[in-house]
Amino acid sequence: MTAETQEKPKSYLAQLIDTGAHQRLLAFASLIILLVGFSIVSPNFMQTSNMIAILQATSVNGVLAIAATLVIITGGIDLSVGTLMTFTSVTAGVVLTKAGMPLPLGVISAVAMGAFCGLCSGFFVAKMKIPPFIATLGMMLILKGLSLVVSGTRPIYFSDTPGFDQISRGSLIGEIIPSVPIPNGVLILFIVAIVASYILGRTVLGRYCFALGSNEEAVRLSGVNTDRWKMAIYALAGAICGIAGILIASRLNSAQPALGLGYELEAIAAVVIGGTSLSGGRGTILGTLIGALIMAVLTNGLRVLSVAQEWQTVVTGAIIILAVYADMARRRKT
Amino acid sequence: MTAETQEKPKSYLAQLIDTGAHQRLLAFASLIILLVGFSIVSPNFMQTSNMIAILQATSVNGVLAIAATLVIITGGIDLSVGTLMTFTSVTAGVVLTKAGMPLPLGVISAVAMGAFCGLCSGFFVAKMKIPPFIATLGMMLILKGLSLVVSGTRPIYFSDTPGFDQISRGSLIGEIIPSVPIPNGVLILFIVAIVASYILGRTVLGRYCFALGSNEEAVRLSGVNTDRWKMAIYALAGAICGIAGILIASRLNSAQPALGLGYELEAIAAVVIGGTSLSGGRGTILGTLIGALIMAVLTNGLRVLSVAQEWQTVVTGAIIILAVYADMARRRKT
Amino acid sequence: MNTIVEMTGIEKRFPGVHALKNVQFDLREGEVHALMGENGAGKSTLMKILSGIYKRDGGALRINGDPADPNSPREAQDLGIGIIHQELSLMNDLTAAQNIFIGREPRRSFGRLDEAALNQGAADIFATMNLNLDPRAIVGSLTIAKQQMIEIAKALSYRSKVLVMDEPTAALNEAEIAELFVIIRQLKAEGVGIIYISHKMDELKRIADRVTIMRDGEYVGTFEAADTPISTVISLMVGREVTEKPLHVPDTSGAEVALEVTGLTRGRDIQDVSFSVKKGEILGFAGLMGAGRTEVARAIFGADPRDSGEIRVHGHLCHIKTPSDAVAAGIGYLSEDRKHFGVAVGMDVRANIAMASLRRFTSRIGVLQERMMREVSVKYINRLGIRTPSDQQEVRLLSGGNQQKVVIAKWLLRDCDILFFDEPTRGIDVGAKSEIYKLLEDLAQQGRAIIVISSELPEVMRLSHRIAVMCEGRLTGILPGGATTTQEEIMQLATQRHAVMAPTGAVQ
Amino acid sequence: QDEIYIPLISKGFQHQFWQAVQAGAEQAAEEFGVRITFEGPDNETMVDRQIDMLAAALANNPAAIGFAALDSRAAIPLLRQAHEAGIPIIAFDSGVDSDIPVTTATTDNRAAASLAADMMAEAIGGTGQVAVVAHDQTSRTGIDRRDGFLDRIAEAYPDIEVVTVQYGAGDQLQSTEVANAILIANPDLAGIFGTNEGSAIGVVNAVRERAATGVVIIGFDSGLAQTTAVREGIMTGAITQNPVGIGYETVRAAVAALNGEELPEIIDTGFFYYTAENIDDPEIAAVLYE
Numbered sequence A, B: 001m002t003a004e005t006q007e008k009p010k011s012y013l014a015q016l017i018d019t020g021a022h023q024r025l026l027a028f029a030s031l032i033i034l035l036v037g038f039s040i041v042s043p044n045f046m047q048t049s050n051m052i053a054i055l056q057a058t059s060v061n062g063v064l065a066i067a068a069t070l071v072i073i074t075g076g077i078d079l080s081v082g083t084l085m086t087f088t089s090v091t092a093g094v095v096l097t098k099a100g101m102p103l104p105l106g107v108i109s110a111v112a113m114g115a116f117c118g119l120c121s122g123f124f125v126a127k128m129k130i131p132p133f134i135a136t137l138g139m140m141l142i143l144k145g146l147s148l149v150v151s152g153t154r155p156i157y158f159s160d161t162p163g164f165d166q167i168s169r170g171s172l173i174g175e176i177i178p179s180v181p182i183p184n185g186v187l188i189l190f191i192v193a194i195v196a197s198y199i200l201g202r203t204v205l206g207r208y209c210f211a212l213g214s215n216e217e218a219v220r221l222s223g224v225n226t227d228r229w230k231m232a233i234y235a236l237a238g239a240i241c242g243i244a245g246i247l248i249a250s251r252l253n254s255a256q257p258a259l260g261l262g263y264e265l266e267a268i269a270a271v272v273i274g275g276t277s278l279s280g281g282r283g284t285i286l287g288t289l290i291g292a293l294i295m296a297v298l299t300n301g302l303r304v305l306s307v308a309q310e311w312q313t314v315v316t317g318a319i320i321i322l323a324v325y326a327d328m329a330r331r332r333k334t
Numbered sequence C: 001m002n003t004i005v006e007m008t009g010i011e012k013r014f015p016g017v018h019a020l021k022n023v024q025f026d027l028r029e030g031e032v033h034a035l036m037g038e039n040g041a042g043k044s045t046l047m048k049i050l051s052g053i054y055k056r057d058g059g060a061l062r063i064n065g066d067p068a069d070p071n072s073p074r075e076a077q078d079l080g081i082g083i084i085h086q087e088l089s090l091m092n093d094l095t096a097a098q099n100i101f102i103g104r105e106p107r108r109s110f111g112r113l114d115e116a117a118l119n120q121g122a123a124d125i126f127a128t129m130n131l132n133l134d135p136r137a138i139v140g141s142l143t144i145a146k147q148q149m150i151e152i153a154k155a156l157s158y159r160s161k162v163l164v165m166d167e168p169t170a171a172l173n174e175a176e177i178a179e180l181f182v183i184i185r186q187l188k189a190e191g192v193g194i195i196y197i198s199h200k201m202d203e204l205k206r207i208a209d210r211v212t213i214m215r216d217g218e219y220v221g222t223f224e225a226a227d228t229p230i231s232t233v234i235s236l237m238v239g240r241e242v243t244e245k246p247l248h249v250p251d252t253s254g255a256e257v258a259l260e261v262t263g264l265t266r267g268r269d270i271q272d273v274s275f276s277v278k279k280g281e282i283l284g285f286a287g288l289m290g291a292g293r294t295e296v297a298r299a300i301f302g303a304d305p306r307d308s309g310e311i312r313v314h315g316h317l318c319h320i321k322t323p324s325d326a327v328a329a330g331i332g333y334l335s336e337d338r339k340h341f342g343v344a345v346g347m348d349v350r351a352n353i354a355m356a357s358l359r360r361f362t363s364r365i366g367v368l369q370e371r372m373m374r375e376v377s378v379k380y381i382n383r384l385g386i387r388t389p390s391d392q393q394e395v396r397l398l399s400g401g402n403q404q405k406v407v408i409a410k411w412l413l414r415d416c417d418i419l420f421f422d423e424p425t426r427g428i429d430v431g432a433k434s435e436i437y438k439l440l441e442d443l444a445q446q447g448r449a450i451i452v453i454s455s456e457l458p459e460v461m462r463l464s465h466r467i468a469v470m471c472e473g474r475l476t477g478i479l480p481g482g483a484t485t486t487q488e489e490i491m492q493l494a495t496q497r498h499a500v501m502a503p504t505g506a507v508q
Numbered sequence D: 001q002d003e004i005y006i007p008l009i010s011k012g013f014q015h016q017f018w019q020a021v022q023a024g025a026e027q028a029a030e031e032f033g034v035r036i037t038f039e040g041p042d043n044e045t046m047v048d049r050q051i052d053m054l055a056a057a058l059a060n061n062p063a064a065i066g067f068a069a070l071d072s073r074a075a076i077p078l079l080r081q082a083h084e085a086g087i088p089i090i091a092f093d094s095g096v097d098s099d100i101p102v103t104t105a106t107t108d109n110r111a112a113a114s115l116a117a118d119m120m121a122e123a124i125g126g127t128g129q130v131a132v133v134a135h136d137q138t139s140r141t142g143i144d145r146r147d148g149f150l151d152r153i154a155e156a157y158p159d160i161e162v163v164t165v166q167y168g169a170g171d172q173l174q175s176t177e178v179a180n181a182i183l184i185a186n187p188d189l190a191g192i193f194g195t196n197e198g199s200a201i202g203v204v205n206a207v208r209e210r211a212a213t214g215v216v217i218i219g220f221d222s223g224l225a226q227t228t229a230v231r232e233g234i235m236t237g238a239i240t241q242n243p244v245g246i247g248y249e250t251v252r253a254a255v256a257a258l259n260g261e262e263l264p265e266i267i268d269t270g271f272f273y274y275t276a277e278n279i280d281d282p283e284i285a286a287v288l289y290e
């Protein structure tokens, strides 16, 4: 009457693909259906260059959604991802353009500022016991205002920082394999996804992320310093927003201080479409990635088809509901 | 040794004030502090006309927040309140202006359309088991698009419907007591609040609202048809959004089809500031009302003080966090 | 007597578990039929099939001789079947009365509630149960024992013909159990058939007419309770003899004091509690429901704030503010409420067992060593006999008793010097119970200080080297363990109300 | 307090266009010794928020009010209230459908967009496919610029086909994605018109990312990124209004109204088409902002 001894443990990658693939099969299926559907309707859709455009369009929202995933798995929510991204891009702008520091320092400063702001949100949530919704809503407003204050309400251009726009637009892969000029922004998205996935699946931090979302009180009564871990997770999410800030700044070759509002809903939508539950305790980065891709494919496809704007919105809403419904229906079966 | 026999039951009003007052004392205190603070700093703040402007500004967000409260108490969330409001105002516009129906029919059509759309969201959540976040996000997009489609992407003016603008702008109270010209919009807000509060506290529907948010599975195991009740609650919330639609249309004397995005976050913020928990099971309408007032006072006060707009945002964020912190700290003490 | 329920050839499979194999069961009018078996034997599953929560994979169900197939709790209710679930399923934000009448609220026109009638109805039920409880109390703020009583009241309010009680007494103390048995006898007299599941063997003799035994999802047999010795039942359940060693109280007079608590106070729940535990000693805490034993443990552990009081560990003053401080000081606390404070039900067995000791399985850069965790968790699964298809099964899918074992494994693995066990054997079967007693004794022998809080007097007496008794937040006395102390002495201290005498709170 | 206080309620405040309007207004405020505040909602759909702003401004007993109506009729009751209190209203950027404002400082957006259509036709040789990336489907400026362009094409250039009009909310990133999709869907595209700064920059970004050659871009408004694109030749040219002038004229008109001066019904602040050639002309440079 003991546990049967398991088959030998799978390699990490095998496990990643396996649990991901079988759990997320249907969200993935929705993605495929969309891709096939659009290809049939529009001959222009399935071009390499459009696929790359879609990936490029996924990159910023994808990175933000990964940050949001971490927080959502702990049972929280992060409404500040969008404006934090903006604030970190402005930070990089100030460091690079106004202070004239070298490029790596700009990147580091953005990520560090992201981590710091995330830490603040984490402090509000963990130590001051403010509900995450309010703590990050407050943070969202504060950061929105600060971005305008710090930048002087005008964009900061990176024209004096050669190579800055290459961070997102250049293509290391394209230099090696010229036929797949996948931009670095997309590469960075995937690197962030793999690292985040590893952290979630393989490290203490990730373990506590799930545990906090599952039953915070039980974790606390296990003698774990839950506050500290929670703050660490918010800080990590903030740092990832910092990466998003660099990506968007590089793509626009400027820090746009007025941007960012509304990005949080889109990021959270990608997370939830990807099967992560808003009540915490479960979720995968792979799912989030697929969720973000679904949204990007949908928007791009409808635009390529030149569907009237108002109908684009209607169709997007309907398809999001359908995609998640298909996923739910499958999961209930098993 | 039976249960101690209770003191005789309090009147409903006494109970409303009592449980409200003692539970919400500190959110209320935050409101008072804000009011007093602004009055001291700006002599122009505490004018009757400005107080009425604040109440007027609360009316639409307040009604939306009441709708959101109902759904949040069930443990759900409603992101579609803003665009549903818009859609119902467009509906009224079509019925009154394009079809030339009499005024009451326009009001009824808006409320009925609200209830119907709410019912749809409820159906997605209850029957199709789509997470409320996604169901109402989808609904938000669908309704945003449909508002544009139905209105032909341009505002519908109610110039031909005499009296329509009086629904929100007129003042029945002012006619009776000329020194307090409280606009009807505010009156309607309070009526909606009292009715919603009564429904929550005194009817089966309200009971299941709390029960569902508390432990849906337990309710289901008790043999209750949870799906049906959930749909009813979403429909009620939708109908309340319809009232908000009439209010805003009357205030602008037009149905503005592009409006509504972003209103959902503000409504939910008012709910949470008012002490309703996003995890469901608890909440009060009085709290929501205070939450909505806090936000309106804050925005108006900072404007009257002529604080630079970017700093207004920062301060709003910070004060929201502080107000909720004060509330939390007090609640932990007891 | 008529047979009201008849189940034959029942089959049920879950992914990886064949939970019921050709099981049969029948219930007669006006009898108490006990259903016995080890943790994970399939008792709850069988009852969930009867009450329409699970669909059976095979077999037949007859109610009053007619084939029946309840597909929802509602349909089962309509067939006259009521159930008290093993896991509490209450709405914590609602009041006691609102919980009891959920779905059947007394209404007035337009869907308005008749709150007065609702509260009166609940008060009436509480009165018949001899229960002192305010119908308007918010359920989430009550202790589990009281919540359990509310579940019972709710089931009674249905006036079912068949009443399933899945471990109703796991969270109750002696006095409450006695009250419950009065109610059960009353129901019996009214012709209600009662299916009674419990791991407390003595209850078999006190209340059951017949007993059906299950093992590993299979039907073993049905016997007349009066004619069957407990030892036979146990060996049929467990498949072997369970021998109970008598308590041996070691001489710890020379041992170092491991934990010393002085003047612990918090509001009215804890009033000036002082005691100490030595290394190698098992200190039992006895008392009635609400005596404040749990509060004492939680306050020491830093789970709740305290107003005053000093805690010394191995003679050093410790400033414990949070559970992590306590664990760092070598104090562990196994909570009485496993669902809320014990396990993360959505996570797997391995993660739960390792939860308190993750640091041990973490490399310097924070990477988890899954292989080590697996080895350790499999070790504890075997040692405690946790019935699970693998260590990667979600805890939510385990039977109640097996979940409890997971929590125990978590604290055994953490290896604290001072361990509080709050109701450690709640819902655990007899065989496993004696295993756990042995484990606790081993831990004490290794020099740890063990504090056991239990509402089962026999358990306290079986384990404790000394017995602390609490009443209404005060420590009313500490008695020596072993055969010299009688139940009466303990009960006398446990009911020593404030009016009678000032706290004796003896520090030794 | 004999300080003259003039609040300006605009349609937005964080966009560069509105920042330039504010700069002009502040310049005039300093010149005439009045105090101004400048405020606007987050985006151009929030009609009711703008009215709340107007209400808050009225609480501060202003001497005059500058108002850029998001909806020309929705604010009339409040404006009437101000009017009755003897507070002169100066409309700016777009008009108010009533005789309450003493004057309106504005640009004719339709005419400006129609000039953009002419320039587009000239640049692509009077034939081919063009697309529009607009910033808003419902706001006055969004509608006027879109329709000004479309109507002019329809009326004067039968050989030019407008293949699609899409909206990017004036958000640079979103406009980039929109323009990307347009370029993908229409490989033969000859030109794109971006109806405001964000839209135009989005188009420039997309053309850069796609390395699309031979697509003529006509923009609207200025800003460093746009003037740079014009100088570099990626953008053929752009229409600019005179936002600084709008702000300046609004405040000046307010002061004049307070002094009882007669004012014209419309103060046309004008618009200009700039290209790499004329961008440094003093007349043009004066109306461009960074």
Ligand SMILES: Nc1ncnc2c1ncn2[C@@H]1O[C@H](COP(=O)(O)OP(=O)(O)OP(=O)(O)O)[C@@H](O)[C@H]1O
Pocket (backbone or CB within 6 Å): C014, C015, C017, C019, C037, C038, C039, C040, C041, C042, C043, C044, C045, C046, C086, C387, C388, C397, C398, C399, C400, C401, C402, C427
């Ligand atoms: N939903 C489920 N999914 C998978 N396995 C399940 C599920 N429910 C029960 N099981 C398994 O079925 C077996 C029987 O469980 P059950 O809850 O009926 O045991 P029990 O006899 O009530 O035990 P206990 O005395 O511990 O309550 C256990 O091995 C359990 O892990």
Ligand SMILES: Nc1ncnc2c1ncn2[C@@H]1O[C@H](COP(=O)(O)OP(=O)(O)OP(=O)(O)O)[C@@H](O)[C@H]1O
Pocket (backbone or CB within 6 Å): C140, C141, C142, C143, C144, C145, C173, C269, C287, C288, C289, C290, C291, C292, C293, C294, C295, C336, C455
């Ligand atoms: N969550 C809670 N909220 C409010 N009061 C509580 C809570 N938990 C316990 N109490 C109160 O604290 C007192 C002691 O608690 P508790 O019943 O847990 O003591 P105990 O001696 O451990 O009893 P038990 O036999 O139930 O474990 C009781 O008066 C109880 O009502």
Ligand SMILES: [Mg+2]
Pocket (backbone or CB within 6 Å): C043, C044, C045, C086, C166, C399, C400, C401
């Ligand atoms: Mg069981």
Ligand SMILES: [Mg+2]
Pocket (backbone or CB within 6 Å): C293, C294, C295, C336, C422
């Ligand atoms: Mg206890």
